[in-house]
Amino acid sequence: MSKIQVNKLHTLTGHNDCIYALAEGANPRYFYTGSGDGMVVEWDLDNPKDGKLIAKLPHSVYALEVDRERNLLIIGHNFEGIHVIDLNENKEIWSLKLTDQSIFDIKSLGTEIYVGAADGVVIVVDVDQKAVKKHLKLSSKSARVMAFDNDRKSLAVGFSDHTIKIISTKDYKALHNLESHSNSVFALAYSPIEEKLISGGRDAHLKIWNTKSYNLSDQVVAHMFAINYLSFREDGKYFVTCSMDKSLKVWDAESHKLLKVIDKARHAGHGTSINKVLWSSYDQSIISVSDDRSISIWKVEF
Template identity: 35%
Template sequence: MLKHLRSLSGHQNPVYALANAAKAGFFFTGGNDKGVVEWSLEKMSFSKVLMPVKTSVYSLHQYENLLFVGQRSGELSIYDLSKQEVTANFQAHEKPVFDIVTIPAKQEFLTASEDGTVGVWSLTDLSLLYRIRVSADTVRAIAVSPDGLNTAFGCKDGAIRIYDLTDYSLLHILKQHTLPVTSVQYAPDGKYLISGGRDAQLNFWSLPDYQLQHTIPAHLFSIYGIAFHPSLPYFATISQDKSIKLWGSDDLKLYKILSIEKNTHGHTHSINKVIWSEDGKYLLTTGDDKLVIVWEWDL
């Protein structure tokens, strides 16, 4: 189902951020070596350094011709991919920016930070519209429901907080994880929300009522990413335990484990980010071993 295709080297330090590019066949990475890098899937190689940054890159998000770059310093940079230049750089938070999502229907974007707040910003003029005090500590991950009505925030205190995207009112506080929540994703079909945490558990919450339906002890250590295949009924999870796991999104069955400890190719250190290529042909993973590994979907 998934097989190792190529391990790409080039970063000198751990890699924390990964995002697809607007143009097919390219993607971006950022990490602890103070630069945002563009890669080519066609050539399976480094393409170019897009921009230097002052501190580590913790989050990347691409929307249309813009690449949002969240840094450890709390700064947010916006790189215009058509102009090939940084068009904005500002202090979005007092502490690191861990996640960024856009809400095109509202012409807004959200930033989550270690300072416990979420910034709601205008996509039109980049002005701050609201700053929501979500938690007393880090807000690590953001997910937006497929219908665009709700947003989920994964927090260091072990809670998932669900907000109404119409007026940003708090709807639910979900408490099941015993340690910080490190990843959240809505199923594309809108049937459930998945959360993963430092407790190595995957929790499945039904929609629209957000009732706990299933708990799976999915990994040995923190679950740092959950990514649904763009067209097939599968999702991948990654972990500090250096493994990648492929699950059925309908039956929640474990179909594949990719790990050097299972005698396959794999990462030698914590895996920090995972995405699928837009066409679903490749799974991309990256982490503390400084590598980007490209896995090919093999039916």
């Protein structure tokens, strides 16, 4: 493994339950967390110790997304739907009852919001109309994670039926059905600089897909237990994974070689499952959230 220095900058507390959701703000100095306690909190990387409560909902929050064009925070409220917060005004401006299911992921594109739910449906919401535009019934199992390709023409959706489906954002038609994982897909991200999609899931494997053909080009046994999420550094050279095995791992994005393990024993890491990870585009720190109710901020120097 290469010489990488890791320093834990901060441990942030305040949530009263497992933290499941993590999103970067339109101004990436800020980030947002959502928890099983229904609380959504804004954090400032320049002054991280003081979190600001944005919303308190009756059910768990598994999914958050920021509409960067409008500076809106979209909250996935389990068994209900979405709440939309104007971050300039710090107030809820509308909400929509969408589903009686858990909401696992949300993605925003132009005037549309894509909501992935536990019944295998991706719901497309029109932001201007504040109404449901389309129900895409793509699987009988949960839609767990979504990612846009770099030109925003395709949406990749990972499911608990072990598949990844690639959907056109123009006409919502299915373009590809990727089968290689042996269990639920929880992690998906397109490389910012290469023609590749990386996926991970409950089988603890990383799968690397060539996005020209969507053929499997490589695979790595990456963690002891489920890979819960992954995030690329802004320049596309590295990515980080987080796992139920309580570790973060930093990878070379070109060779898919493991560069660094960040865990409790070596770096005073999380004590339980790490649910989401974000490589900040503000200061290149790594932000992780966990079942242990804490947020960790890491400085990684190559």
